[in-house]
Amino acid sequence: MHFTPVCLLLSCLRLSPDRTQFFKHESLSLTCDNQLNSTSHWRVKRKTAEGGVRQCGSGWGSAFSGSGCTIGSTYPSDSGVYWCESTESERSNTINITITGGSVILVSPALPVMEGDSVTMQCRPETNTSLDFYKDGLPMGRGAVAQVTIHSVSKSDEGFYKCVILGSGESAESWLSVKASLSLPPAAFSYTVTRMMYPIVVWAPFLLSTIILGLIIRDRKKAQTDAERRGSDEVVMDIVV
Known part of the structure; x- marks a missing residue:
């Protein structure tokens, strides 16, 4: 069979x-x-x-x-x-x-x-x-x-x-x-894929902007910390001399 x-x-x-x-x-x-x-x-x-x-x-x-x-x-x-x-x-x-x-x-x-x-x-x-x-x-x-x-x-x-x-x-x-067959007709399949992709298309720019903003803030904080450390080293050197 x-x-x-x-x-x-x-x-x-x-x-x-x-x-x-x-x-x-x-x-x-x-x-x-x-x-x-x-x-x-x-x-x-x-x-x-x-x-x-x-x-x-x-x-x-x-x-x-x-x-x-x-x-x-x-x-x-x-x-x-x-x-x-x-x-x-x-x-x-x-x-x-x-x-x-x-x-x-x-x-x-x-x-x-x-x-x-x-x-x-x-x-x-x-x-x-x-x-x-x-x-x-x-x-x-x-x-x-x-x-x-x-x-x-x-x-x-x-x-x-x-x-x-x-x-x-x-x-x-x-x-x-x-x-009944589990396969979807082309129109239904296209509609299903569109519905699945819609949240990704809508939220992707927001997520990408959030990630970029996070990276910028991280880099600024890192630069500020490095600058503070360099200033502290220069003060120590001045006292020793």
Whole structure:
């Protein structure tokens, strides 16, 4: 999948493998990525239908490296919403993970993707058969290749996706999130640079004048001090002679 994952929070929850659907008995790991190197201590938490809200290591998963968590063998009861939470109750992004006991899953990115990137979603069946892809309940196409690629994704591509294996079953739905590009248009960039430069242009002459005035005062004081010292030496010499 050729895409740029987007996460612009204090801490970013990352999932490996990078997909939101898993077969039963697969393994996965979750990591709290400290974006700003804050001093907060982050832990992986989840909310499931059966277990409620629990921290990694409290009846599920195994904590590692302080802010990471791994599930060695997944079960449908592990399906739920996962996130990172700090000791100060700050929260990261959330990831909705689905564990299925069925015969097919949809492999799609766990994090939002950037507008303009290309995204490939794969349908992973137990056997190779004819496949159907759906977006928001509407068919997108059929084929023997178990994947679909969206070139240059946009906000209009955002939605719930699933795939269907004829005669076998279908995957659960996964939400594809698309974020707007962070790049500014030329006009906006020019406006932003102008606003940034305005205080510098306004205050630069004042700062420069202040520095020059300070140097002049310093030099005058130094010259006055040197003159006073020379006068004192001449008086001493006159007394000795």
